[in-house]
Amino acid sequence: MNLQTHQKTGALTRLKYLREKLSQVPQKPGVYLHKDLSGEILYVGKAKNLNARLKSYFTGIENHTPKTRALVAKITDFDIIVTETEYESLLLENNLIKHNQPNYNILLRDDKAYPYIKIDIQEKWPRVTIVRKRKKDGSLYFGPFTLSGQVMQLMNVINRFFPLVKCTPMVFKTVTRPCNYYDIKRCLGPCKLAVNTEEYREHLNNVIAILNSKSKDISKKIKDEMLRAADEMKFEKAALLRDQIKALEGLTINQSVTLDVDIEVDILGSYWNEELVTFHVTNIRDGKIVGGHSYIVKHLTEEPGEEGEIDNKKREQERILTSFICQYYQNKTIPEGILFENAKNVISNEHIKMVNEFLAHQKQQNLNKESNNLDIFYVKREEYVKNITNMNKNLILKLKDLTHHSNQNAENKFHEQIKMDENSNNMMMGLQSFLNLESLPMLIECFDISTFHGTETVASQVTFKNAKPLKSGYKKYIIKETGGNADDFASLREVIRRRFKDREHTKYPDLILIDGGTPQIREVGWVIKSLGLAKLNIVGIAKSRGENNFTSSQIINSFERLVIPKRDENGDILPEQEPETKILKQGSPEFKLVTQLRDEAHRFAITFHRQRRDKLSIKSVLLDVHGLGAKRRKKLIETYPNLKDLLSLSLAEVSEKTRIPLNIIQKIVDKLKEMKN
Structure with missing residues (x-):
């Protein structure tokens, strides 16, 4: 919902402006960017003739398809970038789509369900790791790996037969001697030993070749190197290379041969x-x-x-x-x-x-x-x-x-996707009908508060788009205005004000869901109205609960219900009036959608709250250790930001690095062990 609609200037005035601007567009190849009222990019396109392409948007609108009319109705401005050739416009269009992620463009997003193998080549001694998300950090990424067990098979071969560093940078810097991986010949031990960087790079390049599916080429290369090592009587190195060749042969056998020609x-x-x-x-x-x-x-x-x-x-x-x-x-x-x-x-x-x-x-x-x-x-x-x-x-x-x-x-x-979309549409249509909304609730935000006796109070905001989680719309809030008191109403007022403080550039959801009943929804209603957003759709979800009626041994169970505020004839919220309560039918499409939202918001809030409490309690442990003053505490936290690392480190090493007496380090570790238990 965007409260600043194009109706304020009028569709005719908007089109007149766009057509006047169109008269200045050259008949050359390039890229155009359609923008909405807030300046956000809606669509990026390329054209062999920019003038002809843009003219097709703003003339003959009655002949446009419904999809095109929906886009044109939101366009209030456009920019162009002229290129020398249509090929240059293709390159530029692709980069702009990747950078701006416009809603109306074809967007190919990375699939986070499948793992990648990552090699950070910027490290002095690069490691091979498994990650779920591909980032633009200069590292090499291979994948995603979709065949069952394929990534683990590759990592098993790499870890067993290619002696690369396995330790994290933190552990790598703090060790006093090479670890067990060195003892079993699975690491060259550059953490403490003088290792030839060329030798290390050779092993790394072989791994990269394997991940690029060049097993056959690399096997021949390793075989030549093995024979050379044997001739030079470097039998330990030759044995390692022999094992690498056998491992690569195993990888090749396990891949299903489909063609007689070695093609890529x-x-x-x-x-x-x-x-x-x-x-x-x-x-x-x-x-x-x-x-x-x-x-x-x-x-x-x-x-x-x-x-x-x-x-x-x-x-x-x-x-x-x-x-x-x-x-x-x-x-x-x-x-x-x-x-x-x-x-x-x-x-x-x-x-x-x-x-x-x-x-x-x-x-x-x-x-x-x-x-x-x-x-x-x-x-x-x-x-x-x-x-x-x-x-x-x-x-x-x-x-x-x-x-x-x-x-x-x-x-x-x-x-498979059609079926999933059908389920999502059924849930949104069910909720639209249940709440009597004018349009489908395609973008829903849900808020939840988490606290423990007023300490470390936090709020969560989760966003569902088309009935599916939209992780980019998740937000965490640290509540600041309650002064350490358990005050749900003050917390809700603060989080709603902070969510909508930037009214000019914000995207308004189709529906706001609050985890709470009548008191909470009336409180939020007052805040929404005071912000001039009285037409926003808000609703509360009250949890089911079991209650004794004190006259029998039976438990009375209440149902999940939605609390819906009253509105006047203009659609403005009336927080002063008692809201309506509607019982949700268990298992219905609308029940599934709102309970998923509520449960996800609760999970997100409670996880954040626990993280905050754990961090606070660990640091408070230091205050109880006799002999650990402010300077020593500061030095310890700077050296070991995650104090739990102390449990796996040598006490003498920690004492040496922080210059804190060994007996005090022992007290800190004892306190951490008590917390863990």
Whole structure:
């Protein structure tokens, strides 16, 4: 809900301004950025002719599709960036979409459900770790790994046979001797021993090659190195290299062979309807399937057809397929070939050339050297096979099967997502009907307070978009105005005021859910009204509870219920009046949605509260230790920010680093052990 709607200036005035600005737009290639009233970017698009493309938005609006009309209704301004070529506009469009994440663009988000293998090459002694989220931190990321057990199999081989550092930087800096990994030949021990950096880098480069699915090449390299070490009578090193070769052979055997030719190719499949597109990418390296993953793309808007354009639907498909390919490969290693047969009758030769230029540019950046090969992306398997080898009928048939496999996986993901979306829509429609809302509650925020006798009071805000958690909308609040008293009402007033203090740039939810009953919802109602937001939809959820009626041994159970404030004829909230209470039917769609929100807000709040209390209680332990003054406390916390680390460290080492007597360190550790128990 945006209280500052375009109606204030009028649709005609807005369109007149946009058309006047359009007259200054050149007929050149470039990128355009549509913006709303608050200046937020709604949509980023590229065009061969900026003037013609933008003109299609702001003229003939009655002929637009509903999706396009919905976007145009929100546009109050636009910016343009002129480029020399359409290819440059493709690059710029892709970077702007990645940076700004506009709501109406095709957005390919990283899947956090699958693990990545990370190597932080900026560390002096880089480690190999498993992470769930890919960040732009200069590290190398491999994955996501979707085949069951694949990532653990790789990590097992890497940890057992490649002697790289396993310890965290904190442990690495504080150890007094090489750990057990050194004793069992799984680490070279650079923490305390003089290790040749070239030798370490050699092992690291071999691991990187394995993660790039170059097991066959690296096996030959390691074998040559093993023979050389044996000739030089370096038998310990030769034995290590021999074990590495055996481990790599095991990896190769466990991968299912699918092709007779050692090729490196990604095979893309897709499934499509008017609202949703799903893609599946099958990764083949050295002629073996090494991974595959499905992606979901919501088709939220359509670019209007330009004057004289015949097939706008085909151009829309071309836009979405091209955008997916560019976003998918922007931060990934580019394979030698990419085959996407579903794009055969969709992507024009002109766009195929642009996509190939883009992929070659990305490959050049990854390899840090020039690449003259512009033939990476193919839409016909015969052309792909012809370019990599002599025409091989058997290979063409196997690629056909793999293309069918990718398309089938994309279709399965499509139907799975449709079912999930159907459940989400049912929950939102159920809640809309139950509360008699004018529109679907697509964006809901829920607030909860957590405290313990007034200490470390915190609040949580969780956000659901389309009935699913939107983690970017989660917020934590440390309550400051209660003065250490347990005051739920004061806490609620503070958190609501802080949430809506920046009214000019805030996004308003379709519904606010408060964990509380009649008193809490009336209190929030007063705050909302005082902020000039009386039309915001707010509702409270009161927990079910069991009560004795004092006349029998039976327990009376109340039901989950929503507390709905009264409103006047203009839709403004009336906090002075007793709100209405409606019982939720257990198991109904609206029941599922609001209880999920309430439970998630409670979990988020209680976790934050416990973290705050743990931190406070650990630090308060130091106040009770006789002989530990302010200076010593400060030195200890600076050296060991997480005091729990002291439990696993040598007391003598801690005493030496902090210059605190050993007997006092012993008292601190004893206190920490008491807390742990």
